[in-house]
Amino acid sequence: MLIAGSSIEEINNLKEKLSKQFAMKDLGATKQILGMKIIRDKANGTLKLSQAEYVKKILSKFNMNEAKPSLKTKEERNHMSKVPCASVIGSLMYAMVCTRPDITHVVGVVSRNMSRPGKQHWEASKWILRYLRGSTDTCLCFLGASLKLQGYVDVDLASDIDSRKSTTRFVFTLGGTTISWALNLQKIVALSTIEIEYVAATKVGNEMIWLDSFLDELGKKQELGILHSDNKLVILKKISGSKNLADMLTKGVTTEKLKLCVASIGLLA
Structure with a gap:
């Protein structure tokens, strides 16, 4: 459970009441949630949301070093039936909705063809993965401004x-x-x-x-x-x-x- 509020006293009171009803452990300030890492820098007054490890995981899962030959229509259909295009797009969507608004447009375009993806959609998905590979550590940075x-x-x-x-x-x-x-x-x-x-x-x-x-x-x-x-x-x-x-x-x-x-x-x- 993640608890947020403007008063630390009210947060502590809530945790105390919950602990009387449920077996729970106070893990302190949140460091990670739903695959997102939370990085606090009190000296500089910043808070960052990062999915670097998640991005590395999906890059590893969908090996980007495999060469794909040029295919004709029938061969393309057979090939695409074995390609995890929908899985790739689903993984990209999670990164997009959490911390990577910069891939919203391209993910939105390729996701329209998830039910019957073609070779061009698979190539586009790999292009997005290559972009993420070059910007793995990009994260949302919140300032105390x-x-x-x-x-x-x-x-x-x-x-x-x-x-x-x-x-x-x-x-x-x-x-x-x-x-x-x-x-x-x-x-x-x-x-x-x-x-x-x-x-x-x-x-x-x-x-x-x-x-x-x-x-x-x-x-x-x-x-x-x-x-x-x-x-x-x-x-x-x-x-x-x-x-x-x-x-x-x-x-x-x-x-x-x-x-x-x-x-x-x-x-x-």
Whole structure:
């Protein structure tokens, strides 16, 4: 069990009450949970979430040194039936939702074909693994700075060529480090960019309101949330594509843009 709160006295009281009802052991400050390592540096006022060991494990599990020959259609089907493509994508998804928002877009693309993956999807999955191999120690770094909540939303019109549905991507940062991110197909087939922007703003606005309420429970009340892309809780603010941190979740970006987005949301190696 992981217990979090704004008062150490209330946390200790809760643990005392629980220990009277259940056989339990106090392990102290959390060092690891759900495959994520928690690294505290009180001297520098930072807290990091790392999945370095998990990434190393999946790289080892899906050997990246095996050469694959060029295959024809029938041979490709036979070959793909023996390839653990779905397992690879599932492993990548766990890294993506926990500490690696930088692979959200590419994992989202390959995951759409998990039921019937082709050779190109397997090659794309291995490309993601190669990227992780080069950034194994990258982790989310939280600073003890001003905890200001900001959101970034981006939409891609009719990005799914099969359903013609648009994709909403968003990133929320707290004190400069991302705490919530997602990539979702919209439920409707929109006729214009303005329509998908309103749909995205509504969905992501709800996420911001929930985050605001959650932070309020933790004693970190926000004065006013800012959503970059109006209601009493959210300000919708225009931001250029070159500065939108959600851009890397929307499409393939240049190496320079990826580095800018990664550094801006608190992902550090």
